[in-house]
Amino acid sequence: MPIDTHTRSTNSVLQVLSPKENLRLSMLSEQVDLTYGDVLCEPGKTLRHVYFPNSGIISLLTPLDGHDSVEVGLVGREGMAGIGLFLGSSVSPVQMLVQGSGIATRMKAASFRNEIKRNPVLQRELNRYLYAFMAQVAQTAACNRHHLLEKRLARWLLMTHDRARSNEFHLTQEFLAHMLGVRRVGVTRAAGLLQEKNLISYRRGNITILDRKGLERASCRCYEAVNDLRDSMLN
Amino acid sequence: MPIDTHTRSTNSVLQVLSPKENLRLSMLSEQVDLTYGDVLCEPGKTLRHVYFPNSGIISLLTPLDGHDSVEVGLVGREGMAGIGLFLGSSVSPVQMLVQGSGIATRMKAASFRNEIKRNPVLQRELNRYLYAFMAQVAQTAACNRHHLLEKRLARWLLMTHDRARSNEFHLTQEFLAHMLGVRRVGVTRAAGLLQEKNLISYRRGNITILDRKGLERASCRCYEAVNDLRDSMLN
DNA sequence: ATCGCTATGTGGGCTGGCGCACAGCATAAA
DNA sequence: TTTATGCTGTGCGCCAGCCCACATAGCGAT
Incomplete structure (x- = not known):
């Protein structure tokens, strides 16, 4: 794999690394496509890789009573999927589902485990991400x-x-x-309300954000609280 | 403070440390009473200490819309309260409320931060706890x-x-x-159902577990899943 | 013994979300 | 053009949990 400025990661965690460390990690990792619908790891299975999304979105879903499941977290280019390997476990309690296509920097479990041992900067950054x-x-x-x-x-x-990366x-x-762990019909109604207020528009699976500020006002404070x-950790 | 076998911690995290390390930590920490109703840290405030309960229970509550709040986690002698300090932040997003009286090993933020830097065993153990x-x-x-x-x-x-430590x-x-984030009336009904089944009994604030196995059957699988x-991390 | 406080029990009306069933309606394939 | 399939909209009955209000019951203190 060619290593040039184009492989320089846009992932926030990797971005704090020095050019030298970044190069080192590039050589230990590969760029992979995240395709909508891909399941990167099933719950209860072994984590074979960690993923640092450069673009795209990964949903983490906790299984419930067999087939049901609910999303408990979202990972984008601000973070990493496969936290277990960082914390000393190779089993994922959650399902990792690609919710938005993109590209991720992927590292093998062994390489990653080895890397964090010797890289305190990466360690520190992952700790911060973990807390958030x-x-x-x-x-x-x-x-x-x-x-x-x-x-x-x-x-x-x-x-x-x-x-x-886009409004759509x-x-x-x-x-x-x-x-969200609700029925489709419930979403139809809720989305209808947001559309009535001209905050979003959707059409056959394509959602467009029309009024970002308005949407923030319509959402609960939880969004603000997490951000x-x-x-507050960036200082 | 006297250091003898009685100060030897019964906290699971501290217990994995060697006697020597344990002694070292004893000298950096103090035993404090956890009293029912005490608030160890308010959300958004600075974490001044970490707590390793030897007995007693600490609830972690996420505030919501001002005065409302819901419990998101429980800490007993299997863990530690004040995770933020381990992850490089000194602000607690949650309220730490003593839900059951007991005794905890308490360490000042600075001492703790210093200690984890030089103690990989403690680090590793906290990582495992964190994941759980x-x-x-x-x-x-x-x-x-x-x-x-x-x-x-x-x-x-x-x-x-x-x-x-007890059934009551x-x-x-x-x-x-x-x-649980519900009304009292809701609890009255739910607790009434459990009592009808002779799984628990309660009387003016004192709850007694009568049938542990039965209670497990009456609960959701979430209990089992977390355990x-x-x-699975103990191997 | 009385008062007051805390904890528990009950009832009525309301609504968000559930299950089920079916009716448009767009896009793609035949 | 037709057919199939995927996405969205609607209606209806139901129930868990909501809010509000009030009734009892144990328990401590003056």
Whole structure:
């Protein structure tokens, strides 16, 4: 694989590394396509790789009672998927599902484990990311209990928007329902309300963000809370 | 403070340390009482200490829309409260509330930060705990979305039972409602159902576990799922 | 013994989200 | 053009959990 400026990662975690360390990691990793619908790891299975998305979005889903599952976290270019390997476990409790196509820097489990041992900068950065991610999950737990679907949907769209490169992305209501842990019909109604307010428009699986500010107002504070914590760690 | 066998911690994280390391940590820490109702840290405030409970239970609550809040995790002698300091942040996103009285080994933020830098065993153990804890939070997020109150209450009682030393503990329905993010009336009904089945009995804030196995059957699988993951990390 | 506080029990009306069923309607393939 | 398939919209009955209000019951203190 050619190593040039184009392989320089746009992933936030990798970006803090020095050019030298970055080069080193490039050689230990490969660029892979994330394709909508791909499952990178099933729950309970061995984590073979870690993924640092440069673009695209990965959903983490916790299985429930067999076939049901709910999204508990979202990973974009701000983070990494496969946290277990960082924390000393090779089993993933969650399903890793590609929710938006893109490209990720992928590293084999062994290489990654070896790398974090000798790279304190990467370690530190992953610790910070981990904390922000935990806050995201915790907020989701609380949000799931208390907030109405319309607000949760707005929050979810904002989080996706942050990690997508464009104002438009492919998401059917069926898929959204799965992520939010509600029925499709519920999403139809909630999305209808957001569309009535001219905050979004959707058409056969393609959602467009029309009014970002308005959507923020329509969402619950959870969105803001998670972002605030992340920002507070950047100093 | 006297250092003898009585100060030898019963906290699971500290227990994996060698006697020598343990002694070292004893000198850097103090034993403090955890008193029911104490708030060890408010959300958004600076973490001044970490707590390794030897007995007692600490609830972690995520604030929501001002005054509301929901429990997202439980810490007993299997873990540590103040994870942020381990991950490089000194701000707590959650409220730390003592839910069951006991004793904890407490360490100042600076001492702790210094200690983890030089103690890879402690680091490794905290990583493992962290992963189990994240799974707990993620499962809670999913559970909050899908499971009926009665099952969630059963799960919560089991988790508390695991961390308490006895079959009986003080918990008003009002408090339970707060933890579970529901109304007191809801808890009255759910607890009534569990009592009808002779799984628990309660009387003016004192709950007694009568049938542990039965309670496990009455709870959702989330309880089992979290425990399974923790166990799977012990090999 | 009385008062007051805390904890628990009950009832009525409301609504968000659920399950089920079916009716458009667009795009792609035949 | 037709057919199939995938995505979206609607209607109906149901129920868990909501809010509000009030009724009892144990328990401590003056």
